[in-house]
Amino acid sequence: MSKTQDQTFVNTFIGIIILLALIALALAGLSQYTGGTLGHVAEQRAEHERERVLQAIAPVGQVAIAGRDEAPDVVEDDVDPEVAEVEEPAEPEERPAFDAEVAQQINQAACMACHATGVAGSPVTGEEGEWAPRFEERGLDGLVNNVISGMGAMPPRGGADADDTELRWVVIWMLEEAGLAVDY
Ligand code: HEC
Structure with a gap:
């Protein structure tokens, strides 16, 4: 090259x-x-x-x-x-307002027989000392449940022909008779 x-x-x-x-x-x-x-x-x-x-x-x-x-x-x-x-949020359960008249009628017809005088160890109507400890221990709902199911010598529903709400009214009435403040 x-x-x-x-x-x-x-x-x-x-x-x-x-x-x-x-x-x-x-x-x-x-x-x-x-x-x-x-x-x-x-x-x-x-x-x-x-x-x-x-x-x-x-x-x-x-x-x-x-x-x-x-x-x-x-x-x-x-x-x-x-x-x-x-x-929609559920409506709170509607409960008819407390009716003292109905409560007294049921008391007279069924409950008084025992509770007026304390038959069989029942708490006497109007005696605060007999109601306060029960109320404190169980509250309104607890007391009402015991009436509905019966307790000791007390027959179921206290022997009354009344529904749960009416029995609740009677218990409220009894507590108020005993001078206790009930929140219902
Ligand atoms: C046959 C008698 C008798 C009748 C009728 C009766 N009770 Fe009673 N009741 C009792 C006795 C006894 C007790 C106490 C039971 C115990 O402490 O073991 C009692 C307890 C109660 C208590 C307290 C329950 C608790 O938890 O401490 C309530 C409230 C009450 N009765 C409500 C009623 C109402 C309301 C009626 C009517 C609808 C009624 N009773 C009818 C005998 C009776």
Whole structure:
């Protein structure tokens, strides 16, 4: 090979190397760009998928209790009336107001026979000392339950033809006769 041939070869060789280097740089730049873009797309897709799953597993309804901060604002139009009815907070059990007259009638008809004089160890009507310890120990509900089920010589329901509410009234009346303050 002549010297000029050598020189041409070297020049061409250097040219090719520079070209390859440029191509490599271009490819690196391209992959950086597409990699970044694709990564972004994948991230968006994952985020989208996460939202979809959260929606799918979200609870069907939410119990709203009026007056609570976390209760969501209900948009009337959005609510199926039947569902809305189910979500209404339950009304507290309605109990007819204390009727002292009915209580006295039942007492006269059934309870007085024992409680007026303390037959068989029954607490005497109007004697605070005999009623206070029982009331303190069991409360109104406890006393009423014992009358309903019967206790010692006292027959179930005190032998009266009265419902649970009426028996409750008689017990309230008895406690008040004994001078005890009853919260009912
Ligand atoms: C046959 C008699 C008799 C009759 C009738 C009767 N009682 Fe009694 N009662 C008793 C006796 C005895 C006790 C005490 C039982 C004991 O302490 O073991 C008692 C206890 C009670 C007590 C207290 C219960 C407790 O937990 O301490 C209440 C309240 C009461 N009677 C209400 C009534 C009412 C109301 C009626 C009518 C509806 C009634 N009784 C009718 C005999 C009677």
